[in-house]
């Protein structure tokens with residue numbers, strides 16, 4: 097069984113020993129493939145440091161997180177695009193729009209999102225979208241820029257069935273994380289009506305820890321609890337969930 101965590105910030109742990117324990121526990125739980133998004137230029141060395149240490153298990157992705165789109169965003173985009181030109185990355189992300197923390201930056205968030213979608217198309221890479229309280233704003237841009245190259249993952253999807261259908265309609269995958277295990281999230285009911293062919297799994301560690309560890313920092317080894325919850329909802333085996341969601345991750349990332 098091979099599980100794939102399509103979105104994890106495991107590299108935030110900077111103690112080398114604790115970091116190797118985190119990787120070890122992931123491997124023990126069959127979480128063999130970890131996709132690592134940076135958030136800004138400062139986190140780039142952390143992403144590459146971990147990916148170079150575990151090249152068979154860790155895959156880097158680069159982008160400017162919408163919460164880090166600030167006054168200096170043009171310089172940030174510049175530094176990140178230089179890295180993308182020089183190194184192997186598997187996606188542009190995480191990118192998008194977040195109106196939960198700061199609405200005043202909407203127009204520069206839109207601008208940065210558009211720019212980074214262009215990078216993805218030019219490099220034939222998928223995008224990993226961070227969307228918080230900004231579904232319509234994101235869809236306005238996706239509908240405007242969609243073509244046969246635009247593809248990717250809606251990271252940490254927790255929307256309605258109607259929104260899920262819109263995402264799938266554009267050929268994107270839904271990234272399903274710990275929210276699936278939360279009572280009253282309603283995501284279980286939405287996912288009941290969505291085919292496994294459109295889903296990938298993620299932890300978004302150290303955030304969004306699944307039950308039964310909610311309240312503790314999240315880690316990639318906990319992906320198995322999200323996978324098991326999905327197996328229960330779909331009434332299939334854990335092995336089948338691993339097989340389908342890992343296959344989907346290979347289709348989107350090409351590795």
Ligand code: NI
Nearest residue numbers: 103133190300
């Ligand atoms: Ni993230």
